[in-house]
Amino acid sequence: MGERKVIKSTCKSCHGGCGVKVTVEDGTIVNIEGNPDSLTRGTMCAKGLSSIQHIDNPYRLKYPLKRVGERGEGKWKKISWDEALDTIEKKMKEAMEKYGPWSIAVSQGTGRGYNRYTHRFARSIGTANVITPGYVCHSPRLGLYGLVTGYGRLYCDYHGWGGEFPKTHIMWAKQLEISSADSEMCYWYINSLDYAKNLIIIDPRATAYTSRATLWLQPRPGSDCALALGMMNVIINEGIYDKEFVEKWTYGFDELKERVKPYTPEKVAEITWVPKEKIIEAARLWAIDTPGCIQVGSSLERQANCGHTLRAIICLMGLAGNIERPGSMISWVLPKTGLVEDFYLEIPLTDEMKKHIIGGEKFKLGAARTCNPDMIIKTIAQSGESPIKVWFSVGGQQIVHMANTKEVFAAMKKVDFIAHCDQFMGPMAEMSDIVLPAAHWLEIDDIYDMHPRFMIEAHNKAVEPIGEAKSDVWIFNELGKRVAPKYWFKDVEACLDYQLRKGGITWKEFSQRLVSGCWGKDQVYYKYKTDYWRKGGGFPSPTGKFEFASKALEALGYDPLPQFREPGESPYSTPDLHKEYPLVLTSGYRAPFYFLSQYRNIPWLRSFMEYPILQINPETAKKLGIEDGDWVWVESPRGRIRQKVRCFPGIDRRVVMATANCFYPEEPPQSFHGLFISNPNVLTDNGHQDPMYGSPDLTCLLCKVYKCSKEDLKENVFKTQEYGTPFTKVLPIPNE
Numbered sequence: 047m048g049e050r051k052v053i054k055s056t057c058k059s060c061h062g063g064c065g066v067k068v069t070v071e072d073g074t075i076v077n078i079e080g081n082p083d084s085l086t087r088g089t090m091c092a093k094g095l096s097s098i099q100h101i102d103n104p105y106r107l108k109y110p111l112k113r114v115g116e117r118g119e120g121k122w123k124k125i126s127w128d129e130a131l132d133t134i135e136k137k138m139k140e141a142m143e144k145y146g147p148w149s150i151a152v153s154q155g156t157g158r159g160y161n162r163y164t165h166r167f168a169r170s171i172g173t174a175n176v177i178t179p180g181y182v183c184h185s186p187r188l189g190l191y192g193l194v195t196g197y198g199r200l201y202c203d204y205h206g207w208g209g210e211f212p213k214t215h216i217m218w219a220k221q222l223e224i225s226s227a228d229s230e231m232c233y234w235y236i237n238s239l240d241y242a243k244n245l246i247i248i249d250p251r252a253t254a255y256t257s258r259a260t261l262w263l264q265p266r267p268g269s270d271c272a273l274a275l276g277m278m279n280v281i282i283n284e285g286i287y288d289k290e291f292v293e294k295w296t297y298g299f300d301e302l303k304e305r306v307k308p309y310t311p312e313k314v315a316e317i318t319w320v321p322k323e324k325i326i327e328a329a330r331l332w333a334i335d336t337p338g339c340i341q342v343g344s345s346l347e348r349q350a351n352c353g354h355t356l357r358a359i360i361c362l363m364g365l366a367g368n369i370e371r372p373g374s375m376i377s378w379v380l381p382k383t384g385l386v387e388d389f390y391l392e393i394p395l396t397d398e399m400k401k402h403i404i405g406g407e408k409f410k411l412g413a414a415r416t417c418n419p420d421m422i423i424k425t426i427a428q429s430g431e432s433p434i435k436v437w438f439s440v441g442g443q444q445i446v447h448m449a450n451t452k453e454v455f456a457a458m459k460k461v462d463f464i465a466h467c468d469q470f471m472g473p474m475a476e477m478s479d480i481v482l483p484a485a486h487w488l489e490i491d492d493i494y495d496m497h498p499r500f501m502i503e504a505h506n507k508a509v510e511p512i513g514e515a516k517s518d519v520w521i522f523n524e525l526g527k528r529v530a531p532k533y534w535f536k537d538v539e540a541c542l543d544y545q546l547r548k549g550g551i552t553w554k555e556f557s558q559r560l561v562s563g564c565w566g567k568d569q570v571y572y573k574y575k576t577d578y579w580r581k582g583g584g585f586p587s588p589t590g591k592f593e594f595a596s597k598a599l600e601a602l603g604y605d606p607l608p609q610f611r612e613p614g615e616s617p618y619s620t621p622d623l624h625k626e627y628p629l630v631l632t633s634g635y636r637a638p639f640y641f642l643s644q645y646r647n648i649p650w651l652r653s654f655m656e657y658p659i660l661q662i663n664p665e666t667a668k669k670l671g672i673e674d675g676d677w678v679w680v681e682s683p684r685g686r687i688r689q690k691v692r693c694f695p696g697i698d699r700r701v702v703m704a705t706a707n708c709f710y711p712e713e714p715p716q717s718f719h720g721l722f723i724s725n726p727n728v729l730t731d732n733g734h735q736d737p738m739y740g741s742p743d744l745t746c747l748l749c750k751v752y753k754c755s756k757e758d759l760k761e762n763v764f765k766t767q768e769y770g771t772p773f774t775k776v777l778p779i780p781n782e
């Protein structure tokens with residue numbers, strides 16, 4: 047046996063955060079397991095554990111590549127890093143000189159701990175046109191919670207540090223047990239359930255924990271704002287709100303009282319399809335059995351009324367006094383190193399940058415600091431010449447994850463120059479001119495911070511990167527040095543040292559310590575009763591109060607109170623369309639073994655769910671002549687896709703759930719890896735957007751479902767042998 051060593055690090059095979067121990071023998075990883083001494087106590091999931099199959103996967107990108115054929119022809123030439131970076135630098139400088147830095151868009155996918163690099167890089171070169179999925183994921187809740195309280199980061203206190211655990215949990219469009227670490231780690235949540243009295247699940251589908259729930263509400267997708275208004279109607283009418291909190295610490299209660307008046311349980315039952323008895327019971331449990339917390343899922347943010355839905359939910363938190371109390375909703379005291387966003391916020395957003403934010407005029411909250419991605423697509427699609435000349439993309443599949451795939455695809459084809467940085471080939475890479483190979487978290491030194499919580503952690507390199515792959519921080523720093531040297535660093539270590547400086551610690555020390563933060567007795571509760579935010583107590587909002595009616599929203603010309611609006615397409619907003627498309631479609635529930643589009647090329651993970659599934663109630667399926675396992679077409683006014691049916695009694699008869707973020711890595715480049723085969727965003731519309739955040743209706747639209755004919759399925763394009771999946775089913779490339 048050769049040299050054997052154990053490296054302690056932090057996993058980010060999802061949004062990240064689990065402490066891990068990695069055993070390396072002669073430069074090869076032989077074992078990955080949870081670190082019992084970490085804050086996640088040694089727990090890990092299938093995705094993190096399967097990193098062994100990820101790291102030396104034969105399909106990893108190993109070298110910088112230059113496209114030598116047409117987009118989608120799959121013809122590439124290996125080039126050096128120097129040539130790759132020289133080319134990107136030249137393209138950026140040309141665009142900056144000729145059209146201004148805002149003609150450069152920088153994009154990233156869901157947060158993988160490099161958010162601060164994308165934003166800093168963009169600002170350092172003078173553009174705020176940063177394209178992220180934030181507007182359908184997490185940003186609306188940070189922004190809207192922020193308007194009510196004056197600070198944005200409200201998390202569920204699952205920890206018992208203040209002496210109490212939540213008595214009532216609401217899981218609202220959320221599966222934290224699977225989507226860990228989105229907001230908090232699922233380990234902490236599951237642990238806290240041992241102390242809970244009530245678990246209320248609000249989801250049109252049964253989830254893993256529905257059988258454990260005290261109460262399960264099944265709303266029609268897109269109707270949650272009405273549900274929250276209805277619950278508030280009950281709480282106010284029955285006088286069971288937290289009178290002390292409301293009287294002393296809130297603003298706008300009377301207006302809220304007026305607003306919720308029409309939302310009687312009877313009316314809300316009609317809108318939401320939730321029986322009125324359940325609305326009343328949920329409201330009572332929430333208001334009486336305190337403390338409690340609401341874990342909000344991003345399905346609510348992928349909807350064109352997301353702003354008001356989140357406003358309504360935070361008002362519900364306030365009514366029950368579930369703010370800053372142990373076991374309720376808390377804003378964490380940050381690690382000593384400060385807010386990691388400071389790393390980009392320290393570069394000012396100039397008026398010039400602001401003026402050129404695409405969508406900034408229209409979406410005053412969503413596009414205040416970064417652009418609205420759908421507006422970028424529309425602007426490119428509608429201009430003769432794309433206003434975006436250079437698109438620098440890091441780790442995101444915008445072509446897959448944005449609404450209206452056909453339009454996104456056509457718009458991206460018009461962009462002069464695209465560089466994409468990833469670990470594998472995929473639709474975005476096929477669209478690009480240069481592809482850069484990114485290192486895996488097991489191959490990098492970096493600081494982990496995802497949802498700015500109460501801690502930061504260290505990614506410690508366990509093995510050298512495959513081929514010539516480089517860490518994202520290295521790539522940003524090298525490119526930064528070329529295009530905006532004032533803001534970048536000698537090397538990666540200097541960059542990490544700089545980010546840790548406020549904590550009085552160097553990267554070398556931090557990498558040994560593994561974690562830094564504020565927990566246990568160091569956390570502070572009831573901040574509004576002290577001088578923490580304001581002398582004499584109060585919230586850091588314009589009125590110094592928790593604002594049921596938001597002054598800041600009013601100033602921006604929006605309704606200061608939460609308001610229900612039907613989705614762009616629904617049985618009630620478009621009844622004629624509903625006749626032709628009789629089912630409500632939501633998409634994108636999180637499966638435990640995939641992370642969005644990722645891991646379909648990891649044999650172990652692929653074996654759990656070979657193809658994207660459409661969940662449908664067995665009674666609905668029977669009426670449509672569909673059986674479990676059938677391939678079906680799912681069609682909306684924008685197009686049609688194929689998924690495999692899973693008959694699931696736990697879903698409402700009027701609703702279907704499609705797997706989202708799917709393409710097929712094994713499909714040929716010419717089809718952009720099967721971009722149009724099963725991706726629900728072929729069906730979604732980018733026209734109807736949230737007025738504050740610009741979020742489209744990804745999880746509430748209308749569709750019809752019908753069985754694929756034998757003809758539809760005869761052509762076999764799956765390279766099953768190559769990928770080692772046991773499947774031999776057949777699917778053609780559509781003639782899109």
Ligand SMILES: Nc1nc2c(c(=O)[nH]1)N[C@H]1C(S)=C(S)[C@@H](COP(=O)(O)OP(=O)(O)OC[C@H]3O[C@@H](n4cnc5c(=O)[nH]c(N)nc54)[C@H](O)[C@@H]3O)O[C@H]1N2
Nearest residue numbers: 155156179183441442443447467468484634642643644706
């Ligand atoms: N219809 C519908 N659409 C949706 C959703 C939905 O539920 N339904 N969900 C929305 C949400 S919430 C989100 S967040 C978006 C997500 O959308 P994306 O963030 O685009 O998600 P992925 O498809 O996983 O793309 C991530 C890419 O990053 C690469 N990658 C992974 N780790 C790294 C790394 O460390 N470095 C680099 N350089 N690359 C890396 C992966 O290989 C992959 O190609 O989709 C949104 N779109």
Ligand SMILES: Nc1nc2c(c(=O)[nH]1)N[C@H]1C(S)=C(S)[C@@H](COP(=O)(O)OP(=O)(O)OC[C@H]3O[C@@H](n4cnc5c(=O)[nH]c(N)nc54)[C@H](O)[C@@H]3O)O[C@H]1N2
Nearest residue numbers: 219220221225248267268343344345634635636640641642
């Ligand atoms: N394993 C795994 N973990 C992940 C991800 C992954 O792909 N895989 N993705 C990561 C990302 S980017 C994100 S944003 C988070 C998201 O994770 P979560 O926020 O937990 O979101 P989802 O699992 O998409 O949806 C949660 C539930 O919302 C329900 N739902 C759908 N539409 C509606 C609606 O209109 N109203 C209500 N009340 N419920 C609805 C769905 O049925 C689903 O059960 O997870 C992150 N974690």
Ligand code: SF4
Nearest residue numbers: 057060062064091094
């Ligand atoms: S939950 Fe996320 S961080 Fe934890 S092991 Fe799984 S993939 Fe890794």
Ligand SMILES: [Mo]
Nearest residue numbers: 156179183344
């Ligand atoms: Mo997300």
